Amino acid sequence: MRKPLDSTTDGWLCGLAGVLIFSGSLPATRLAVLGLDPLFLTGARATLAGALGALLLLVLRAPRPERHEVWPLVIVALGVVVGFPLLTALALRHVSSAHAIVFVGLLPLATAIFGVLRAGERPQPAFWVFSAIGSGAVVAFALRHGVDASPIGDALMLAAIVACGLGYAEGARLSRRLGGWQVICWALVISLPVMAPLAWAFLPASFAAVGAASWWGLAYVSLFSMLIGFVFWYRGLALGGIAGVGQLQLLQPFFGFVLAALLLHEAVPPAMIAVTVVVIGCVAGARRFGRGAAASTRAPQAQRG
Template structure:
């Protein structure tokens, strides 16, 4: 009985930690929109990793932890770098710059928990029930129907960029969740950011010198949020939650992220969205909920 109580406490603790991560991530799209008012999309995407990487170095130094990950884990950290340091920020930023609204992006990327679950299944060799795959397929159909309805019967380039963003994030989340079982979550994201610095620092310097920079209060605040919260602080409770509560259970907290992002887009950006967007968000949420339930 005592062991069961310990497991339940761990599960709830993991869920609470993951929820903090989801709350942090839900503001990423509005923050990126603000940041791009004064900075080039590539500069926002890559420059925020430099800001987060500098903070990561401070955290590692204060904790007297090694500044680089174990060599045998380098391959896993490169997957995280490709997925969440470069892939998701670059693809999502370009999608928003191409005309996709934050609310539109929230619905498409709402399929992320299901994509993460698929990556986890493939990576861990699990064999979920048929309902899992049916639910994933329904979620993909819902997203496709939504994008076609919003794009006049066509899938736009921005939609393809958003799909690339969610696939990138799913790979990075899965690999990070696996590493966080052995390494504290804050060190997992810190090592990924530090490993990326030899690429992000020179790229940021070149972009800062060759693109137009028009910093303002809103753009600087958006850039700071994207770098400090979306790229670093949010991952600390997120990876810890996945490791503590289990990827399948704690990952369910991400179901509310599209709805939170819709709220932020309305409050901060003044975006207006109709019933189609709301219906699309709830349809994706229902499908993803089924995938999580079938897998767990």
């Protein structure tokens, strides 16, 4: 009989599944904004995912969040439902998806910082060394191969990383009580009164002018990036520790690079392989020394419902 996985290992596996799903987000967004307005894309993806989330909550009879949980859900919605999708969609009007992806290298560090500020995690000092080296490797790679990037696009991507890191940490903290799928579903439902009118206001004048690739991009970011990926991701952060599991995002740029090369035929520099090796080593080190973060967080409480 197979030995069941411990909660930390389960958390890292769920986190890896979430990262793999999220890796397609920027290439899919890049495809979508080729024919769709970024504001329409932001509203449409949240509206479609919100409708599915509402259906899940209704069918599975999930209990409503308690009053003190509403504001944290609003923070999650502002960070990952509105902020990150909108800012990245606007950024991708100025930079390629391959360039934008490298900024995701800063997301693990942002997530860890907010994990300390919002969830009270306390990783070991060596964890921060590995996190800084991993993030620094990705940033150095970006500076070397992204000199032709737009300052506006870079500023938008940096703002997106801050918003996303806060949304990740807040959502993971809530997932310990509500459960990962409930957190993202409620955050999407909360955002519906804003995002549905936004999608309607920026509806394309003619659907005939929108190519099939843009619709496929919208479908991916709505179903996978906005809903399914978060089910795995929030569970992973809640079980394995926000700071520790968050370091898996260091791998996301390189998964995304491969997708950008395959789907968008964007050039991927050979140096990516060397940086990837460094990043994998940093993720391994962060997993070892991030155990203090996981240990400092109590096991997820029994989820309501």
